Amino acid sequence: xxxxxxxxxxxxxxxxxxxxxxxxxxxxxxxxxxxxxxxxxxxxxxxxxxxxxxxxxxxxxxxxxxxxxxxxxxxxxxxxxxxxxxxxxxxxxxxxxxxxxxxxxxxxxxxxxxxxxxxxxxxxxxxxxxxxxxxxxxxxxxxxxxxxxxxxxxxxxxxxxxxxxxxxxxxxxxxxxxxxxxxxxxxxxxxxxxxxxxxxxxxxxxxxxxxxxxxxxxxxxxxxxxxxxxxxxxxxxxxxxxxxxxxxxxxxxxxxxxxxxxxxxxxxxxxxxxxxxxxxxxxxxxxxxxxxxxxxxxxxxxxxxxxxxxxxxxxxxxxxxxxxxxxxxxxxxxxxxxxxxxxxxxxxxxxxxxxxxxxxxxxxxxxxxxxxxxxxxxxxxxxxxxxxxxxxxxxxxxxxxxxxxxxxxxxxxxxx
Numbered sequence: 001x002x003x004x005x006x007x008x009x010x011x012x013x014x015x016x017x018x019x020x021x022x023x024x025x026x027x028x029x030x031x032x033x034x035x036x037x038x039x040x041x042x043x044x045x046x047x048x049x050x051x052x053x054x055x056x057x058x059x060x061x062x063x064x065x066x067x068x069x070x071x072x073x074x075x076x077x078x079x080x081x082x083x084x085x086x087x088x089x090x091x092x093x094x095x096x097x098x099x100x101x102x103x104x105x106x107x108x109x110x111x112x113x114x115x116x117x118x119x120x121x122x123x124x125x126x127x128x129x130x131x132x133x134x135x136x137x138x139x140x141x142x143x144x145x146x147x148x149x150x151x152x153x154x155x156x157x158x159x160x161x162x163x164x165x166x167x168x169x170x171x172x173x174x175x176x177x178x179x180x181x182x183x184x185x186x187x188x189x190x191x192x193x194x195x196x197x198x199x200x201x202x203x204x205x206x207x208x209x210x211x212x213x214x215x216x217x218x219x220x221x222x223x224x225x226x227x228x229x230x231x232x233x234x235x236x237x238x239x240x241x242x243x244x245x246x247x248x249x250x251x252x253x254x255x256x257x258x259x260x261x262x263x264x265x266x267x268x269x270x271x272x273x274x275x276x277x278x279x280x281x282x283x284x285x286x287x288x289x290x291x292x293x294x295x296x297x298x299x300x301x302x303x304x305x306x307x308x309x310x311x312x313x314x315x316x317x318x319x320x321x322x323x324x325x326x327x328x329x330x331x332x333x334x335x336x337x338x339x340x341x342x343x344x345x346x347x348x349x350x351x352x353x354x355x356x357x358x359x360x361x362x363x364x365x366x367x368x369x370x371x372x373x374x375x376x377x378x379x380x381x382x383x384x385x386x387x388x389x390x391x392x393x394x395x396x397x398x399x400x401x402x403x404x405x406x407x408x409x410x411x412x413x414x415x416x
Contacts, residue, residue: 043074043261050248050265051080051088051100054200054296055217056303057128057246058101059286060327062295064272072271073264081294084198085168089116092251098258099265101127102249105344109170111367112345114353120252123341123368124266125334125376127246127273131306131325132173132236133221134180136213137206141231146315148184148233155191164188165197165205165214172245175347176236177215182414183239183396189351189416200297206230217245218325219296219303224314226302231314237323239395242332244340255369262369266376270334274382277328283307331383336368339389339402346400346409352416360405 052058062079064070070077080097082088085106091097093110107123109115136145145151155162164181166174178188188194197205202220205211207229215236224230236243248269255262276286287304290296296303305311309324326333341364348354370388377384389402400408 041260043264044258045075045098045261047076047078048098048261048265049078049080049096051082051091051097051102052295053082053085053088053101053198054298055101055246056219056287056290056296056307057131057217057325057327058295059276059290060127060269060272061101061248062290063276063286064268066289067272067275069271069275070264070268073267075261075264075268077265077268079295083200085171086116089168092121092249093117093119095251098254098261099124099248099250101246103168103171103173104244104247104341105170105172105175105348106168107247107249108341108344108363108367109348109353111363112348112354112358114348115168115170121367122250122252122255122262123336124248124250124255124262125270125373126244126336126340127248127269127327127334129242129245129326129329129333130235130237130323132176132215132217132245133232134177134213134215134234134236135202135206135221135224135230136233137211137230138228140212141315146231146233148180148186151233152185155186161193162191162213163193163195163211165195165202165211165216167199167216168196170344170348170353172236172344173215173217175344176239178351179347180215180234180239180395182412185414187414203227203229218306219298222302222306222312223298225312226299232311233313235311235321235323237321240392241323242326242329243392244337244343247336252366255372259372263372263376263379266373267380270328270376270380270382273328273334274380277326280308328382331377332385334373334382335377335385336370336373337385337388337390338364338368338370339392339400341368342402342405343400346405349409350412350415357406357409361402 065077088100107121110119111121145154166177181188199216202214202216203223287307288300291300291303309321311321312318342360345360391401
């Protein structure tokens with residue numbers, strides 16, 4: 001991890017600054033006390049309520065508040081701990097939350113009226129890449145289902161119905177779970193039963209036998225290993241290296257009414273993302289902070305290992321994962337690529353959540369607030385990619401570049 005962060009001069013410079021930091025006061029000295037003009041650029045709101053689910057990838061929202069980075073941009077972030085993604089959805093729609101740490105697919109699903117009421121939505125920035133996983137029960141391990149191929153053989157025997165949990169019908173975890181099962185020849189809509197369980201409740205539900213496996217964000221995969229009730233069969237970064245995951249989501253109405261406030265939120269969270277990724281020490285401090293009862297409410301060590309890229313699978317294997325959870329990664333993480341949003345739409349179509357093809361690109365352009373993000377990035381001095389699209393290769397060998405989403409959505413052998 002240290003080698004990676006020392007790889008370029010810009011990062012070295014940032015690390016030298018980071019080494020001198022000793023808490024929020026030192027960090028706040030990196031920029032002027034106010035990074036917004038006192039006139040027309042002043043945030044329209046003094047305080048913003050940002051919802052989050054107890055997951056490691058809420059860290060940049062939490063740290064923006066804890067480190068006082070929000071105040072530099074003229075706002076106060078009030079992190080609001082929520083019980084479920086359905087709760088986040090409802091509070092965004094009714095205005096109880098101004099914004100939220102949200103599943104990428106939740107925001108897109110809301111915009112299209114699937115997985116909840118129809119509401120025009122906005123993605124302000126991507127919060128993280130990677131860092132999710134699929135956990136299988138020890139009962140499956142004992143039956144020899146230690147990988148996807150062995151699981152497929154076990155399910156094919158039809159000894160009983162197998163149940164797998166995800167966190168929200170249009171969300172990222174549902175898509176990773178379905179994609180991985182299908183890549184191993186298992187139809188997630190026909191061969192197994194899938195249920196929705198809020199992230200913090202995954203471990204408890206597996207402990208009492210309510211499901212055979214689940215897909216969720218950290219630390220609830222590592223928690224299952226520590227509690228000796230399950231093992232990690234694959235990580236989400238193995239399905240799609242550097243995949244988009246959570247976003248800072250809000251409504252289109254909020255952006256239209258409070259554009260300066262929206263930009264200030266991006267600035268604060270983007271700088272927090274920089275700080276987290278600046279060093280292993282900062283990541284460790286972040287793990288300690290977010291482990292508190294007010295945030296994730298679990299042991300720091302359960303969060304810290306995978307937070308710094310140190311993985312174990314619960315079967316005796318340990319490794320350093322270069323594609324661990326990333327919050328900034330030289331600015332590559334946070335840009336709201338159009339192709340990222342479009343990918344989730346293609347999977348919604350693949351699994352029958354969308355009944356017809358749509359104008360994938362037009363919808364992504366409407367939701368992803370690229371112009372606003374670029375303004376915030378300029379203020380924080382974060383780099384901007386040259387292209388609004390990016391190219392990725394997934395676990396089954398398919399290439400996703402956003403160029404022909406209709407063809408891509410219909411190209412899979414296993415689908416609805």
